[in-house]
Amino acid sequence: MGLTSSEARKRLATYGKNEIKREKKISPWKILVSQFASPIILLLIFAAILSFSVNYFKHEQFFDSILILIIVFAAGIAGFIQDFKAEKTVEALQRMATPRAKVIRDGKEIEISSTELVPGDIIVLEAGDVVPADAKIIEGKLEVDESELTGESRAKKKKINDPIFSGCGIYSGEAKAVVAATGMKTKIGEIASKMQEIKEGDTPFQHQMKKFTRKIVLLTALVIVITFFVSVGKFGFIEAGLIAVSLAVAAIPEDLPAVITIGLSLGAREMVKRKALVRRLAITESIGSVDVICTDKTGTLTEGKMEVRDVWLLKPSKYVKDLAVKCCYYCNDAKFLSSEKKWIGDETDVALKQFSSKYVRVEGRRIDEIPFSSERDMMTVVYDFDKGTVFSKGAPEVILEKSDRAIVDGKIVRLTDKLRKDISEKNKEFASKSYRVLALAYKKYNKPIEKNLIFIGLVILLDPPRKEVRKAIKECHTGGIRVIMVTGDNPLTARAIGKSVGIETNEVLTGKEIDKMGKEELKKKLDGGANIFARVSPFHKLRILEILQDEGHVTAMTGDGVNDSLAIKKADVGIAMGVKGTEVAKEASDIVLLDDNFATIRNAVKEGRRIFDNIRKFVDYLLTCNVAEVVVVLIATIFLPFISLYPAQILWINLITDGLPALALSVDPPRPDVMKRKPRKKTEGIINKKLALLIGSIGMKKSLVIIATFLATLYLTNNIAKARTVLFTGFIMYEFVRIGVIRYNEKLASLRDWLANKILVYSLAISLFLQLIIIYTPLSTYFKVVPLGLLEWTILIIGTVGGFGLGIWIAWMIDKATKEEY
DSSP: OOBOHHHHHHHHHHHOOSSOOOSSOOOHHHHHHHHTTSHHHHHHHHHHHHHHHHHHHHTOOOHHHHHHHHHHHHHHHHHHHHHHHHOOTTHHHHHHTOOEEEEEETTEEEEEEGGGOOTTOEEEEETTOBOOSEEEEEEEEEEEEOHHHHOOOSOEEEOTTOEEOTTOEEEEEEEEEEEEEOGGGSHHHHHHHHHHHSOOOOOHHHHHHHHHHHHHHHHHHHHHHHHHHHHHHHHOHHHHHHHHHHHHHHHSOTTHHHHHHHHHHHHHHHHHHTTEEESSTTHHHHGGGOOEEEEOSTTTTBOSOOEEEEEEESSOOHHHHHHHHHHHHHSOOOEEETTTTEEESOHHHHHHHHHHTTTOOOOOOEEEEEOOOTTTOEEEEEESGGGOEEEEEEOHHHHHHHEEEEEETTEEEEOOHHHHHHHHHHHHHHHTTTOEEEEEEEEESOSSTTSSEEEEEEEEEEOOBOTTHHHHHHHHHHTTOEEEEEOSSOHHHHHHHHHHHTOOOSOEEEHHHHHTOOHHHHHHHHHTTOOEEESOOHHHHHHHHHHHHHTTOOEEEEEOSTTHHHHHHHSSEEEEETTTOOHHHHHHOSEEETTOOHHHHHHHHHHHHHHHHHHHHHHHHHHHHHHHHHHHHHHHHHHOSSOSSOHHHHHIIIIIITHHHHHHHTTOOOOTTTTTSOOOOTTOOSSOHHHHHHHHHHHHHHHHHHHHHHHHHHHHHOOHHHHHHHHHHHHHHHHHHHHHHHHHHTTOOSHHHHHTSHHHHHHHHHHHHHHHHHHHSTTHHHHTOOOOOHHHHHHHHHHHHHHHHHHHHHHHHHHHHOOSOO
16 A cells, blocks of 8 residues: 555655755855955955055055955955865765655555655665665565675675665566665665765865965065064155055965966866866875875776686587586576666676577576575576576585586586596686686586586686786886775685786785774784785775875775765775766765776876976976065165065066966976876975975075166166166066076976977967066056166166076086985
8 A cells, every 4th residue: 555645744744855965065155255264365355455555545546456356356266166166075975866766655656756755655666776765675576786885796686574775776676665764864875974974184285285375474474564664664654555565465476376276277177188087176186196096906907898708618518518608698697678788787697698698599487596695605596497407606616515526528427536626726727817717517406406516617707907007007106106906806816917917915805804803903914015905895995095094195095886985085085987986986086087997097196296296386486486576675675765666566477477487387298207206295295395495595596686687777777767667577587587497407498398388488478578568558657667778678688698597507506405306
């Protein structure tokens, strides 16, 4: 009968909808407001308010103030767009949990949204359905795919009183079941709840950027306060305020957040071209610091296409081979979906069925069976032909134990110790070559079914390693990255595949062995060089991951099932399979492999390292300019009776003319040694000792050279406006010098290397062109500059050439003094 409609409504009010609820959903408004709470943005807002006040008292236009606020607003909107996209982690669970459901209500079978199911409902299920809620079978039989929950690929047979779980697919059968749990009370709901409890921490890169930003802001605030009090007695309150604004704008790398975001976005776009879809923007850099990759075997290291390579018989004959083929066909639960024209089921069964279906034409009727289980490691069926025939397949050692005879050249003989030894040695030989080996047996029907079997032969299957994987793993090892295989396959095959792709290990640990180990013992095994783990569950992955992270490693973890999502989300870089992965795993991940290929992980690591190298380059480039600006403003405040640079001029330098080359640096190609260096340490920031020395020393040198050009112009022309314009333009000219020195540091100083990044060449040319527009058009009024003549340009060119020579010498000295990477 099922529930009545009125009773269902009451229970729906009591238990709630059958859906996955997100407990801590962040509103878009909160995300938007948070963008304007960053230290750099707050400091810029303060500078804008100060600028408004100064311009108001001086009765001047608010050009500087408006420009600062436009920058603040643009940065906030860009950050909001990125963060809003990131708030999607649990939504796949909601989509996965809302199929239509057939249910018996008021004695009739009807179809409703699965969100309306309640405990006590009777649901009707058949092949191809997705179980809409946790339930218990009350009528019929099913074959259910629980791999998304358990990680086991083999279909589970379910009969009356057996539990079935929400989100699992049904391979075959028909049944009725009573709903036991809905929504967050289901197995999949419990996993969703655990996922929400796992706090998604900052990536190492995000942590470094926050630390770096705090330092910049504190240093800027200190310099502003000191400068204001120094200049207030000299220039008065209003002028001192304008100088403070100029200094704030000079010290803050306003376009650094935007350049980094764009650089990461361009990197993410490049990764998509290489079949790696990035779901968290900061991960595009963070994957470059990974030093341990925990990877699946099937489909990632291998092609994921199981196929029968051969059938080994004690003494081949047509009759015995036909018998082996029949055993492969009948002792098998794979099904052919005519609507989709494909086989479905366990990948091994599918491979055996594809192989044997070419030769077997008679279907027969299955009259009895003992299904496969991981404890028994074998499967047995009974068919009705020839007065009942038993077929068995399973692990060779198990089948041999159940057999007392063998068929040799069509004759049944006693299974002697010598024959057993021959078969066992062949099994080891095939398994050591990466083959998966199953034994086949049969007999006339009698009970007990699985006793006194007749051994037929061995069927040899192969899921071959991907051709490109060995090279990819070698590159990872060269780059200081440890590769660990975690697989549900048997230990012997796992070791053989590992050896074929270049993963060396001192032992292969199984899930059962891990269960018996405490944390310290498992840590000791990992430290001792255990790099292959077989017969593991997703929860074993989580244990391995936690130990590696406790030791300070930056880890990448792959996975495809629902339970894998816990380990994927907890990893520093979570990687989901795009082809065979569940939607839940994909949504919990940072990166989705669109081709499930390990080589794609290598490519992503390589791209991540390139991105970090380029971030370090444009941080070097931008901060060198900021250091020079601060020094120039400070020196001018102390020694000159007028303001050297106005806020609008500094903003123009920082955002427009410096910003374009900085963006161009973000698309620089990787250095030739990008995968020959060890991963940087987790604690290493963007600015290391060598980069700090370069920024400080070249920034000081740049400021002194530019001040020299300013003083030379002032001396030769006795015109403050022209001298200020030369000072302003000197910062633009010096872009060529700084880029040249960066190229020297990277051993990329030849003309060919320059042309490898044509965007950089164009950006430098555009920067100079824009500066000329400012100087020689009516826009000069807003920026308080005047046209320059031949004399002033001569002074600028001499200063630029001299600065380049000094920059190369300083970079060479620092390179000799420190062994750190640039």
